Amino acid sequence: MRRYLAYGNKKIANEQIVHYLTKYYFKNYWDAYNINVQVLPITDQNNNRYNKLISDGSVKLYNTNYFYCSNQKDNPFDYLGVFSYPNPTDTTMLYVELYAKERINYGYSDAVLDKSERARLNISSAKYEKEVLQWQWGKFEYPNLYSFPKTMKNGIASVCVDKHKHYFFSFPNDTHIVISEERPNDFVAYILFWTYIFSIYLAIVFVGKFVFMRIQKIQTINSLFTKIRIQFIWYIVASLAVVFCISILYINEQNFSSQRKHQMTITKYIKFELERFIVDNDSLPSKTAINFFLHDLSKLYETDIHLYNASGELISTSVPYIFAKGFASKLINPNPYFGTNNHELIQTEYIGSFKYLASYLPVIDTDGRIVAYVCLPSFLSYKKLASNLFNLLAIFLIIYFVFIVLSSIIGVFLSKRLSRPIKTIEEKLRAVKLGKQNEKIDYQAAPDDEIGMLIVQYNQMVDQLAESAELLAQSERELAWREMAQQIAHEIKNPLTPMKLTIQQLQRAKNMDKETFDNYFEKTAGVLIEQIDNLSSIASEFSNFARMPAAKLVRINIVDKLITVVNLFKNNYEETDIVYLSTIEKAFIKADKEQMTQLFNNLLKNAIQSIPPDRDGKIRIELDITQNQVVISVSDNGTGIPPAVQAKLFTPNFTTKSSGMGLGLSIVKSIVTTSHGEISFTTQEGEGTKFIVKFPLVK
Template sequence: MLKKRRLIIVFGIILMAIVLAINFFSGSPDESKAGLEQIETTTRKVAEEFDEDFIQLLMNYRPEKQMSFSTLNFDSKHPFYLYTSDGQLLYWSSVSMIPDFKDVDTGASFKPYQLIDNSKGTYFSRVRSINRNNQQYWMVQVYSLYDKVEIDNEYLHAGYNNDVFGNDRFILSAEPRGEYDKVTGNRGEYFFSVSLRMGYVPVGHKSSTALLLFFFSLTGLVFILGGDFVVRLWSHGRRKLALLYTISILVSIRAIMLVFHFPQDYFEVPLFDATYYASSILNPSLGDLLLNVIFSAIVLAMLISMLGRREVIVAFAKIRKRYYQWVFYLIAYLLSGFFLFLFFKLFTNISNNSQWNLNILDIPTFDYFKAISILILFVGGAGYLMFTLMSLNLVFYKARAKKAYALKVLMGLSLPILLVTAWFDFIYLVVYISHIILLVAIISFELYDNVLKLQLNTFLTFFFGCLVGAVVTGAASYQDYGKREIHEKERLANQILREKDVMAEFLLSDVMQRVKEDLFIKNRMTNPSLSKDPVEQKIRKIYISNYFDQYELNIMIFSPSGEDVLDRSNEQSLDDLRYRYMNSDYATSVRNLYFVKSGEGVEGNKFYAFMPMVKDGDFIGTIVMELVQQRIKSTSVFPKLLLDKKYIDDIYDSNLDYALFRDSVLQYSIGVYNYRNPDVIELLENNNLYKSGMNRDGYHHFGVRNGSSTLIVSSPIYPYNYILADVSFFFISYIACTLFFIIIYALLNGLNKVQFNYATRLQFHLNFAFFVPMLVISAISIGLLSKSYLEDLHRQYFEKANIIRDNLFQYLEQETKGVMDRDEFLAEVYRLANTTATDINVFSSDGKLMATSQPNIIEKKVLTRYLNPEAYAEIIEAQNNQVILDEQVGSLKYKTVYISLREMKRQHTLGIISIPFFESEEELNVLIVDVFSTIINIFVAIFIVFLIVSYFVSKQLTDPFKLLTQKLKVTNLEDNEPMYWPTNDEIGLLVKEYNNMLYKLEASRKTLSLTEKESAWREMAKQVAHEIKNPLTPMKLTLQHLLRLQAEGRIDDPEKLKKPIHNMINQVDTLSDIATSFSTFAKMPLPKNELMDFEQVVINAVELFKNNERGKVVFYDQVQERLPVMGDDKLFGRVISNLIINGLQSVPEDRVPTVTVTLTTQKEWTRLEVKDNGAGIPEEFRDKIFIPNFSTKSEGSGLGLAIAKRGVETAGGNIWFETVVGEGTSFYLTFPLVKMAKPGAS
């Protein structure tokens, strides 16, 4: 049967590979058809969602209601817009794109489904006519198919919609075309046409559904049959073969998955997506790493289970006896250290090859990727802990060496490692010290005894292992944070030392484009009678953002002839500038923009932007901007969503401070750190500054050299409470995983089979009573504090917005009255935005944009010129003064404050100020991290303290029960001492009942003693009579025989008298022996109950037979410490001697008598075995061995074993035997050990 299953499994694995190979190499039979079906499926679903939104609109906008933003605002699935019959926009649900009504076909060729193509993109739309109150409205619903936004970054995605199309190999058409495929609805309605060109791949995968179903069926079959096959082998004791087959099956399945890139090439599963994590061929994704770790854990668990079996441990103990103990200690320590190394590297592997960090800073963005990463780390850490426990269990099982010797070997191995790690890396030192603490705890407290059984010590062992694992991963997390920080600082330093401002290039390219398209500037330049100063002012105030505060700006305006019309005294002509700077050595990626590096003089880096101005095809002059860098600025309010991804690598953390030194002389510094401190010069001379950085004054400093220039980049050191929070977070996570797997284990094995003792249940209840309320309180505290911080953050936003409103109100009022023109008002908006380091948008009272400090957001089609519909409802319709809203553009989430500007008298709305806070989410995350780190540190600290306290409390509460147990074990009919309990609590009542029981037992003992004495005397009398009758009968017969001889007259014959008289003398000797035996028994003192060293008793008894001529007595002493036992040492000595004598006497004459005496300990008991090589005890005699007066020998009273049994059981021990006829008999004695207080314990 097993052979058949083995063949089926092998065949199934081969067939799995064949199925994936067919699917891998053949692909889908018709990509074009599959692509069209997928497009139709998606667009039909969108059409259904259009209908759902339309129904919701009709429910909100009933005929009796007036149209308003408040009425129409609801969570629609897709953007929609309402127009009047003449095309006037009345409502918009989104401000990312608003279609022009001219692009909507509402004429004779009207179609309900249309393609709208504009400068923002291509949209699938649904157009409907609505009649309300005799008014006709047009409702336009849109769904993006292709986005034409000019920016492509992590927030904005340019190109095709990934949910509809697999790549960009397609062409869309609003009208049907012969060679195009029609995309239609469920009822056949026409949507649009699409041409899928060669190379188009549908969304998703290239797999055959039938083949994949077959593959999964085969996989399930292999796992079911393979698992059952391995379980059968395991249960039959063929564990090595089961392990071999398990490895073969798991390795085969993983190899097939890796070769054919399953499932990443077949399904869109983020867990198996290499863009999130990829480290090697074996781990191309996080899912693959998870499978590899799980499969490795299965194999390791089987191996540990094999090593934990008693026969393996005993066999290994025999091997240990042949070699020095320190060799095995060293091997165990090295293997444990190797697993520690694997555990540590597992963390660094995940951290270095993934898109996320595993520390407290990532808690606000915690997702299932990080949860799975922690699960992987837990499995790795569990393997490290379990292997360490099992290897030490193998080494220390019945080891002759003391714990102190093992710890000395550990210290001897660890000392050089500690010195090396302390010299090279403090992180490795912390990790190895935690490893040593784990080993010392395991050895000192014998934690390896708690592995394969569920009790209180088992949980404490696992919790301690979780704490050590948390310290290891916390240290690894801190090391990873430091490496990332150094990398960031090195990148920033190289960029600055490279003296290239990529951000400035990006911004100047936009400025140059906008200036060349500005009609006001062109009109000023074409009119020779008008001053050109307004041109310079507009460029400075409107186009030059506050990023360029680090530059000194000089603007030159040249006529077509090359004359400077701004400064006639300027001796530099346009040709001079072109000749000097317009060459390839200074060229940038932006046309007509040149960058000149600073030399050894005081002059900084320079940008020269040449902007030829053209109007109606005529060249009207040139504007030149000269920007001389004064210092490098690390911050900018320029929104992230305007930054293209090609510039992302050149943007660095604004929290970094830095300073540039040339020949140890400070050139400039940015940030709050004081680089003028004389101690900084010492840093420059320290080589560690340029390797791993140095900590000084609460900052971490890292330096980069470039010739005579040195840049020091600084940042606040990672807070100590964050370091502790990392450890606490991992500790809580590991404990949660431990409890989860224990619950799974209990469910799989049956809850009835998993039973805990009283101490364990008490510990659980105590910890549960603490853990749950603490967890609830922590969660509530985090929620309340986060809410409080959020409210405070909103208050700060409103305060800043009100300051801007107060400063902007007078200018808007002047612009409304015509006192100030639009350009002047726009200049004031720019000035205020630069001053407050914010982005400002001003909308009119009808919701249209009047001015903005970031026109690129509008010009690059990121947003439209319309007010947020929710803000429209709150500010304009509801007449609220201010509101803060959550907004999102692409995937960038932020908060925006809207605040109204009203007239002083009539309070009419003049406009609405919109101020986006792009850093709001990051600021809130920082606050959450602060709160969470504080609470989790307190939580873990209290939890650990309470765990320790509850352990001792539970121990104290269970000690009376242990004392009662000990007392009950030695309770007999002799000396029983009552217990004392100081309080009258539940235990006191139990002790009182126990003492009452002793009193009753004493009364019963006295009654029983009298009865026993009477019975004993009767039995004694019977035995004496029996024993005396035996010799009296032959004596009587002899005397009668002598009388008969006398009567016959033959009494004088000496020969005839000799034999009868000799027989009578023998019988008298027998009577004398009987009398002596009973006299000795009568004189035997009562057994004492005193503390003794049982090992010494055994040694003394065996010593008597050291030179015995009857046979050989061998003693094996397998204990390493005193054996405190309560009893009578003399009685025990006689019992042992009697057993040895019996053993020697039971050996036939054809054998050399050998008695083996073995002394061992097991937990709280000691056991003595007396084994002989005699004839054994026949079956019919085995039930009578301990009966008084029974003996298998011709001589003896038969009282020896009876007395032995009575004495052993009186002391609370047990005595039994095992025998094999013809081979020998083993007598076993077990006694409970008395727990002794440790020296120095109170």
């Protein structure tokens, strides 16, 4: 050391000293520190700076007279060594500054010290003597002075700080061992991450669905339009999921293949360095020299290295603890030793259940002989793989949501386009009515596809329905006229028979005396006139029904019409209590004015005729507006309608009275239907009936 201190050039002296210290002292464990040296004469003013650093915030290490531990965060170094070398003329001071390197873990050091490769990375440890840090190992940065609990139960204590749990063990001579375990909550973070992503996805789907339903006014997913859209989106989601899984498999395979190529390339570089090292030394050097050289190569190429001799026995390694702990055999794997292809091989090997790659190459001397085998163990870079997968996931999620939005838009467009003709068919089918001119569908897009064939069938159905409706209408008309003719014949025959008998009796009475004939004539004349009036009434009723003019629908105030008819009946049927109950003055509907008068006349007349002679008649007329409808009711306290005849009440020529053709309620039904209204009734036999008529309100 004094030889290097004698250099006149201070820079050269410092470099030589660093090289000397690194070569002979700072190997293996001490390689974890960077070195900086300062050579100063005893008279140099910079000595005061070091003296101040030592006195202000440094503590001398236990069992040493030369090294100090820095206790100040702003100190530039972690440890400081102070050495003095007396010379004949003066004294030279040597200051060695040590800086802790960032610890880099290769292959084994990431895996084999625990059954889980992650667990080992979470453990750190340190030793304190006299409350001064002597050494530390792992990721956790320990303070140089002991600042942990000093009160322990049975020499053991533990405490949790941030994400670490520290275990403290106290020993005699003021010695403490600290073991620290990092406890990252990866599982919770993973769950939170996917919960966050899933929540965003659900929010987007919910908002999109809500907006879509509001725009389209779709209340359920039962429509074909919605089903097509949902199926399309699900197919896109499933496709993207498959693509994502395939991408992960592809990245895994590419990562594995890339690592194999990279590992073999590094192995060839190290082989070349070893062969050159052997050439420089004329033969395989001593074990110590090989250890130093292999350690340098391990740092340079950032990989673990094993070196076997020509017999396959381990002679050097950058990770001796693997073999010292019995994790791996000290003999080379048989495959590269006995294999062909110039013994070049990369294969999968195991330490317990842990899998890793191992590449082998022979080291050849200048005579072409194999003098050694170099082996590089390489563990799959899970951090790099996780980083690649995370980057892929981040990009994929963006693309995923873009595709979801696009697929939703495209799905809406396609489903609308596909369902438009079906929706048209649905609307047309809803509008189809028997006896009405139903419209056909004009479909020119693709008349030969399934929808086109369906529309063709619909158009044919419309034609057939029109023909069937015409035939049915004609048949119904013929049947109605036949029934009407039979009823007319029956109604006419009923009075004709007593009229015939009366006239025959008159003929016989003619031969009697004049006084008897005159008396009998007066008596029978009234009967004949009554029967003739009955025939006239039948003819008039039939004539009104058959010749009912076409309705002229106009906007009218139905209140005025109803009040007019009610007042007319009040004046002509004073023996019946007719009451109008409504405060509404205006209610407009579309109807025929004359037919509305006939409608109310028939309803009130029917109500009056239903009241038996021995009962005080009471009729109530009400008018109200409910749900955009004008509701008119006429109730009486008549005999009611028997259940057996209620279904035939609005049938032409059906009546419950002893006279007349029973066309009144049939006319009422026809008028209400023509005015787009509804008619119904409620009845209780023996107590009365209530007819209810509803018309759409016109503003």
